[in-house]
Amino acid sequence: MSHRQRALCILGATGSIGASTLDVAGRLGIPVHSVTAHSKVAELARCAVAARAQVAVIGDETRLPELRRLLEGSGIRAETGAAALCAAAAAAEVGAVVTAIVGAAGLPATIAAAKAGKRLCIANKEPLVMAGPLVMAAAKAAGGSVLPVDSEHSAIFQCLEGHRTSEVAEILLTSSGGPFRTVADLSVVTVEQALKHPTWSMGPKITIDSATLMNKSLELIEAQVLFGVGAEQVRIVVHPQSVVHSMVAYRDGSVMAQLGRPDMRTPIQYALTWPNHVAGPVEAPDFARLGGLTFEDPDRRRFPSINLAYHAARLGGLAPAVMNAANEVAVAAFLAGRARFIDIFSTVEKALGQLANTAEPSLEQIVAADCETRARYA
Ligand code: NAD
Ligand code: MG
Secondary structure (H helix, E strand, O other): OOHHHOOEEEEOOOOHHHHHHHHHHHHHOOOEEEEEEOOOHHHHHHHHHHOOOOEEEEOOHHHHHHHHHHHOOOOOEEEEOHHHHHHHHHOOOOOEEEEOOOOHHHHHHHHHHHHOOOEEEEOOHHHHHHHHHHHHHHHHHHOOEEEEOOHHHHHHHHHHOOOOHHHEEEEEEEEOOOOOOOOOOHHHOOHHHHOOOOOOOOOHHHHHHHHHOHHHHHHHHHHHHHHOOOHHHEEEEEOOOOOEEEEEEEOOOOEEEEEOOOOOHHHHHHHHHOOOOOOOOOOOOOHHHHOOOOOEOOOOOOOOHHHHHHHHHHHOOOHHHHHHHHHHHHHHHHHOOOOOOOHHHHHHHHHHHOOOOOOOOOHHHHHHHHHHHHHHHO
16 A cells, blocks of 8 residues: 555644644645644644645544634534544544654553554654553554654664664664753753754653653653663663764674654654655755764763663563653643753652552553652642
8 A cells, every 4th residue: 555545644733743744744645534633723723624634633622612613614524532532543544643642642542543553653652651562562463553753763663674673782762962961050941941952843842851851761661662672772872963863783783873854754754655765855964064973972960861761661560651751740840830950850750769560551550650640740
């Protein structure tokens, strides 16, 4: 089946990844079946009309009448609520689902898409961190495929293609280092400073995660889940230019890398067109103008998130879900001006310290741990 025959469901169509996905789909002539958003009803209606979608789902139920009004006469069905979100992801007309909701809120729809055997293009990493083994098992049982959209994981996926995971020595997960790579005192940084990412333009939550390097912590677990490797096989390397999106070192000392401009349309497009690399809007980097590519170890003292991630990855069970929930509430508190930047680290550390763990938790246990952690640390 070609990518033009796989109609899309875009979960979180009004966000940063959602907008890039709509752009890629428009250029490649991929039909969009459904689009969803949480509360930005006018934007949702606009993108539903522009993409000629058949269904638009607004998460916030109070906005349904407005959505209906905005879509009147368009022939686009307006829906709302959690069940409608899952139904959109699992609809028979849909071939591929792009998960671009932010945070744990995307978990039910991710599971629904996996169970329905869709091509699951995952940008929304938090559900994979929380319930990775369940998502992967559901996709496998239903005969679907899981394709990474996260740029690092798309890079690793490409560096692994045609190779055996058993021959991998190390996965080198690159990080820009964020805006505070060279800032000595993180206790005084402001929301405004933290929202200025040096190389990528993204939604607010992941931008803060990139500043704390918690994004790399989530990505370490995401890599474990997607590629079936141990945490000790993944090394985080700071690469401020964001050109090498990640690398895989093999046992014979040879290293494969994937390079590109910092533009999410590249990994989004590859998830949609895999195994084909088709022409798209992003050009290859101009190597004569790149200047240097540099690499360094992360500073684990200033960024405790790195050690916390390896700790959570080794603990397994509920630890990744608890780490994620504590991080989500701490980031929300920081963005709202109720907490300091460094409180994000201490909140995650405290939550992991008080963890009552369970091996191989069920979805219900994961959701309960997520809710309890939020209630305790909000
Ligand atoms: P964003 O904040 O720009 O957009 C989030 C989208 O999710 C919006 O459409 C919003 O309506 C929807 N949403 C928010 N809360 C919701 C809820 N409770 N229920 C239903 N929908 C809800 O975020 P983003 O930067 O596009 O990131 C989306 C996901 O992709 C995140 O998990 C992020 O980690 C991941 N990701 C983003 C980038 C990037 O470049 N932005 C790169 C890699 C991975
Ligand atoms: Mg990433």
